[in-house]
Amino acid sequence: xxxxxxxxxxxxxxxxxxxxxxxxxxxxxxxxxxxxxxxxxxxxxxxxxxxxxxxxxxxxxxxxxxxxxxxxxxxxxxxxxxxxxxxxxxxxxxxxxxxxxxxxxxxxxxxxxxxxxxxxxxxxxxxxxxxxxxxxxxxxxxxxxxxxxxxxxxxxxxxxxxxxxxxxxxxxx
Numbered sequence: 001x002x003x004x005x006x007x008x009x010x011x012x013x014x015x016x017x018x019x020x021x022x023x024x025x026x027x028x029x030x031x032x033x034x035x036x037x038x039x040x041x042x043x044x045x046x047x048x049x050x051x052x053x054x055x056x057x058x059x060x061x062x063x064x065x066x067x068x069x070x071x072x073x074x075x076x077x078x079x080x081x082x083x084x085x086x087x088x089x090x091x092x093x094x095x096x097x098x099x100x101x102x103x104x105x106x107x108x109x110x111x112x113x114x115x116x117x118x119x120x121x122x123x124x125x126x127x128x129x130x131x132x133x134x135x136x137x138x139x140x141x142x143x144x145x146x147x148x149x150x151x152x153x154x155x156x157x158x159x160x161x162x163x164x165x166x167x168x169x170x171x172x173x
Contacts, residue, residue, distance in 0.1 A: 087111035
């Protein structure tokens with residue numbers, strides 16, 4: 001897809017509040033975010049395996065929901081300016097889940113789904129930043145953590161909490 005292809009595709013989506021976009025290169029991803037990102041309440045990035053740098057997402061002030069499936073981003077982005085971001089789903093994006101620090105910067109994050117395609121096969125260094133997501137109401141995670149301080153009971157304040165660390169152990173509130 002070229003940049004003119006992105007423009008042509010977006011012509012078909014005028015007035016639409018949600019869009020699924022696939023197979024972008026890094027250049028196309030950055031262009032799409034810069035030119036069209038704030039036109040949508042929800043964006044689903046599906047199979048964007050050539051995208052590594054997600055920092056452009058920090059510019060989105062109007063976005064409410066971001067969904068990622070099989071995006072090869074190297075890390076999460078600075079979320080402090082995503083003022084309307086209410087929900088994030090990250091599915092099968094291992095590198096994006098390697099460091100969860102940026103999640104605690106999202107000022108209004110209420111829903112979070114972090115999972116792998118291999119059920120509990122991801123390991124994150126620490127899930128501690130999730131405790132600092134003060135407006136979080138619903139959380140689903142299916143990964144292991146190396147952090148011995150991680151305690152599912154710390155999330156009892158949430159309306160919905162589901163933690164699946166393997167097929168034998170899972171916690172729900």
